[in-house]
Amino acid sequence: VALVRPGPIQGGAVHPYLNRRQGKVPVTFPGPEDGKALREALGRTMGVPIFQEQCMQIAILSAGFTPGEADGLRRAMAAWKRHGNLQKYEERLVNGMTARGYEVAFAQSVFEQIKGFSSYGFPESHAASFALLVYDSAWIKCHYPAEFLAALLNSQPMGFYTPSQLVQDARRHGVEVRPIDVLHSQWDSTIEGEGVRLGLHLVNGIRKDAAGRILAARDEQAPRNAQDLARRARLDPLQMKQLAAADALAGLSGHRRQQVWDAAALQTPPELLKGAPIEEAPLALPEAPEGEAIVWDYASTGLTLRRHPLALLRAELAKRRLLSAEQLKDAPNGRLVRHCGVVTLRQQPGTASGVVFVSLEDETGVVQVIVWRHLRERQRHVLANARLLAVRGVWQREGEVTNLIAGHLEDLTPLLRGLSTVSRDFH
Numbered sequence: 001v002a003l004v005r006p007g008p009i010q011g012g013a014v015h016p017y018l019n020r021r022q023g024k025v026p027v028t029f030p031g032p033e034d035g036k037a038l039r040e041a042l043g044r045t046m047g048v049p050i051f052q053e054q055c056m057q058i059a060i061l062s063a064g065f066t067p068g069e070a071d072g073l074r075r076a077m078a079a080w081k082r083h084g085n086l087q088k089y090e091e092r093l094v095n096g097m098t099a100r101g102y103e104v105a106f107a108q109s110v111f112e113q114i115k116g117f118s119s120y121g122f123p124e125s126h127a128a129s130f131a132l133l134v135y136d137s138a139w140i141k142c143h144y145p146a147e148f149l150a151a152l153l154n155s156q157p158m159g160f161y162t163p164s165q166l167v168q169d170a171r172r173h174g175v176e177v178r179p180i181d182v183l184h185s186q187w188d189s190t191i192e193g194e195g196v197r198l199g200l201h202l203v204n205g206i207r208k209d210a211a212g213r214i215l216a217a218r219d220e221q222a223p224r225n226a227q228d229l230a231r232r233a234r235l236d237p238l239q240m241k242q243l244a245a246a247d248a249l250a251g252l253s254g255h256r257r258q259q260v261w262d263a264a265a266l267q268t269p270p271e272l273l274k275g276a277p278i279e280e281a282p283l284a285l286p287e288a289p290e291g292e293a294i295v296w297d298y299a300s301t302g303l304t305l306r307r308h309p310l311a312l313l314r315a316e317l318a319k320r321r322l323l324s325a326e327q328l329k330d331a332p333n334g335r336l337v338r339h340c341g342v343v344t345l346r347q348q349p350g351t352a353s354g355v356v357f358v359s360l361e362d363e364t365g366v367v368q369v370i371v372w373r374h375l376r377e378r379q380r381h382v383l384a385n386a387r388l389l390a391v392r393g394v395w396q397r398e399g400e401v402t403n404l405i406a407g408h409l410e411d412l413t414p415l416l417r418g419l420s421t422v423s424r425d426f427h
Contacts, residue, residue, distance in 0.1 A: 003274065005109065008206070013048050013049060013050060013113060013332075015115070016047075016049040017045065017050065018113060020046040020047065020144060020356075022044060025109055025293060027046045029042065030044075030102065030103070030106050030304070030347070031062065031102050032100065032101035032233040033049075035110030036059075037061035037062045037100075038061075038062060040057070040061060041054050041057035041219050042054060042058075049110075049113055049114075051122060051123060051124040051127060052074065052122060052123045052124070053123060053124055053393055053408050053421050054100075055073070055077065055113075055114045056070040056071070056072070056074055057070075058110060058114075059073055059089075059093060059096075059114075062096070062097050062100060062110075063092070063093045063095075063096030063097045063107075064096045064099070064100065065092070065093075065096065066337070067216050072076070072089075073086075073089050073093075073114070076089060076410050077115075080322050083164075084113075086115060087300070089111075089114075090111050091281060093107065093111050093114070094107040094108055094111060097110065101327065102188070104170060107276055109297075110140075117191065117354050119184075119325060120150050122375075124323060126327075126329075127216065135324075143172055145173050145174070145175045145401075146170070146176075146191055146194065146195060146196050147183060148170075149167070149170040149175055149189075149196050149380060150165055150189045150190060150191055150196050151253065152166050153166060153167075153188075153189040153196075153199070153202070153328060154188045154189055154199070154201070155172070155267060156162070160345055160347070160359075162302065162303075162344060163202060163300075163301075163303050164302055164303035164304070164344070164361075165361060165366070167305070168303075168308065168361065169366075170196070171305075172365070173196065173264075174278075175196060176193075177194070177195060177196050177198065177247075177305055178180070178192060178195055178196065178197045178198065179198060179247060179305055180198045180199065180200060180201075180203060180246055180247065180248040180250050181189070181197075181228070181250060181251050181347065182214055182218070182223070182243060182249060183218065183222065183249070183251040183252070183253065184197055184294055185197055185199050185200050185248070186199055186200070186209045186215065187199055187201055187208055187212070187215070188201060189199050189201070189202070192412075198301075200248070201247065202246070202298065202301045202302070203242055203243060203246040203248060203297075203301060204242060204246070204300050204301065204302075205238070205239070205242040206239060206242055208244065209233060210239055212234040212235070213234055213235070214229065214233045214235070216233070217232040217233040218350075220232070224252075225252050225253070225262075226240065226244075226249050226252045226253050226259070226262040226263060226266070227262070227266060227400055229252060229267050235310075237263065237264075237266050240262075241260065241263045241264065241403070242300070243263070243288070244256065244259035244260045244262070244263040245260065245296060245299065245300035246278050246300040247259065247293075247296070247300070249262070249263070254290060255287040255288065255298050256287075256293060256296055257285045257286070257287060257288050257396075258285050258287075261285055261316060261357045262311075264353050268320065282317065288313065288406065289365055289397070290306060290307065291312055291369035291417070293306060294306050294307070294312070305364065306360075307405075308362065308363035309342065310340070310341065310342065310362040310363050310388075311325075311363040313415055313416075314363070317340050320340075320390070321338050321413060322338045322339060322340040322345055322390055323337055323338060323339050324339075324363070324364045324365075325339070325360075325361075325362050325364045325365035325366060325367050326364035326365060327364075327398050328367060328395060328402070328404075329365075329402075331395045332395070332396070332397065333395065333396060333397040334394060334395070334396075335395045335399070336392070336393070336394060336395075336407075337392075337393065337394075337404065338390065338391070338392050339367055339369075339390070339391050340360070340369065340388065340390040340391070340412060341360025341361050341362045341366075341367060341388075341389065341406060342360065342361050342362070342387065342388055342389075343358060343359070343360060343386060343387055343388070343389050344357065344359045344360070344361045344366070345357075345359035346358050347381070353374060354373030354376060355370060355371065355372060355376075356370075356371040356376050356383060357369070357371075358370075358371060358383075358389070358406075360391070362405055367402075367404055368402070368404070369389075369393070369403070369404045370393050370396075370403050370404070370405050370406065371383060371406045371409070372406070374405070375406055375408075375409070379409045382409045382410065382411045383409055384413065386409070386410075386411035386412070387413045388411070388412040388413045388415055388416050389409060389410070389411065389412065390405075390409070390410040390411075390412050391404055391406050391408070392408040393405045393408070394407065399422040
């Protein structure tokens with residue numbers, strides 16, 4: 001948990017720690033007396049500073065800082081970005097370490113690691129608390145995936161993951177996800193049998209008070225048709241159209257085109273006729289093709305329970321030699337590959353030296369793409385605006401961790417032909 005923070009990353013601690021843990025390089029403790037001082041501070045983290053407190057321990061044990069001076073160093077690390085007063089400790093630390101038998105280059109590298117921690121390193125207590133939350137969350141996701149999905153959907157908006165990503169991942173892990181339906185859905189997404197019933201909260205434009213009236217009317221008596229629901233739940237034409245667009249009237253009107261037609265036919269009656277049923281002969285419409293239905297899904301709820309949009313484009317993508325996430329799983333490290341996915345996340349951390357991280361999703365999974373600064377500058381427009389992004393680059397694999405290092409980007413958004421997909425961009 002503490003290792004994948006900007007501090008250790010900037011301080012160059014990540015790969016040294018992983019290489020030592022995997023036995024690729026020996027664990028060493030430089031300095032006098034066979035590294036006694038560093039062994040005391042860094043022994044449990046294999047000679048690599050990971051926690052904020054370890055920086056203070058190094059200063060005390062290896063450079064002769066007093067506890068008060070070490071606390072000042074800690075405060076300076078926390079305030080580095082605002083005041084820049086960490087630099088005044090460099091000479092004190094380097095001189096203190098060299099006076100105690102450490103090489104100058106090593107002492108300077110220790111200061112650089114400490115400076116890296118000023119870019120947000122974790123105290124050990126924080127890391128331990130965070131790790132407990134991570135473990136608990138992972139355990140719940142593994143053993144109670146439906147409940148985990150429902151809880152995250154009901155906590156939106158939050159974090160990096162959109163409802164679409166959460167639902168796609170849950171379905172790939174065997175969770176049955178049932179559609180929004182005015183006859184069955186609550187306001188929140190709920191557990192229904194072994195699956196998850198999506199809630200009315202996911203319908204764009206529908207407020208909680210309107211959903212409450214739907215539930216009250218339903219509890220009183222099951223609606224006979226869309227007009228009966230609108231009358232008894234006091235829903236205006238716009239609200240009915242929003243429900244129809246979300247495919248939430250399927251139990252009353254059938255497929256979405258029929259729902260939209262029925263909703264469009266509803267008009268708010270004059271006060272004298274409120275409560276009076278209006279009987280009209282139904283007009284049967286043909287069902288929309290799958291592509292159109294998926295467009296409606298994304299536009300009205302931000303997700304689809306139909307096929308992933310890229311499943312419809314797979315034949316075309318295959319012609320362009322663009323591999324799926326599933327096909328990339330077995331690709332060896334260093335291979336030149338091509339991939340295409342819907343952009344679900346763009347992230348450019350302030351501590352990443354201009355690197356942009358992009359998440360691409362297709363019907364088989366998610367691929368993490370790393371865009372170095374020089375490519376970002378060269379293809380800024382494509383990177384910032386593409387909804388469907390093709391990437392040519394080098395496949396990087398280290399153990400179970402995989403990334404696609406981008407060499408060239410191509411905007412294939414026109415292939416979506418109006419399919420609405422929204423990414424979450426973090427800067």
